[in-house]
Amino acid sequence: MKPTRWAGVFFLLVTATGWALNWPAMKILLRQWPPLFSRGVAGVAAALLLAAIALGSGERLRVPRHLLPRILLAASTNVFAWMGFSTLSMKWLSVSEGALLVYTMPIWAMLLAWPVLSRRPSAEGFVSLALGLAGVVVLLGAQGFAFDSGKLAGILFALLAAVLFALGTVITRTPIPVAPITLVAWQVGLGCVPMVIAGLLIEHPDFTALNTAGWAVLIYMTVVPMGVCYLAWFATLRHLPPEVASIGMLLVPIMGIVAAALALGEPLGWRETAAMALTLSGVALALRRKRPVKQAAD
Incomplete structure (x- = not known):
């Protein structure tokens, strides 16, 4: 393997590990703060951090006015729906249930491309759908x-998180011509500010509820998944093909x-293993035909 490939694999592992650990981290934080408010606060702080990194990297934070509608649409689907709804789901689902349901997104993108782009799924695409649904049935049929x-x-x-992110991916096929870190900072900020507002109005969080572990998780969610991991993701894409x-x-x-099984004692038996194998096999098949660069994926 060429050195550039090894670098890509390293950055990919950094990204995957940081985003993966965010799932059990969310479960821990939800014991003390409500979902929309906690994810929104972490996101707004991360947006400010990313903006500072963008400025330090020589990027301009100002974006052309005519691009704002596209950025708002991406923020709505890639951040508010993807991050907000997936975090809300963690109130009632285990990490295995929430993560596998959310990560069916590429299958829904393949299906939505049919009516939106007139791109009919191949036989392989229908197999991916069947595998993904079989995995969900195995997991939820306990x-x-x-x-x-x-x-x-x-x-x-x-499912709303997965379907809306998929819809956003299908609709916004053309990359937004904004520097990468700046683009993520705008999306995360615009997507997370409404979460904070909704959390204050609906969830009425107790600002004093966070203990030391809660603060540690909140800082982790801010710095690692939305900061370090995004930078590592962009580095991954410089060294590896998007697909x-x-x-x-x-x-x-x-x-x-x-990680949730080890840290939180959540079940990890034959049912979860079979569901992972089926669902992610279906997702891998769906991804083989897709080449988009996702802006937000934790």
């Missing part, structure tokens, strides 16, 4: 699909589920 209202809400929010990097990101739910 109680014979007898879900209470909370569980149903968690499933709905996780290889995207398939490599399937490490995120696997590592997140294992």
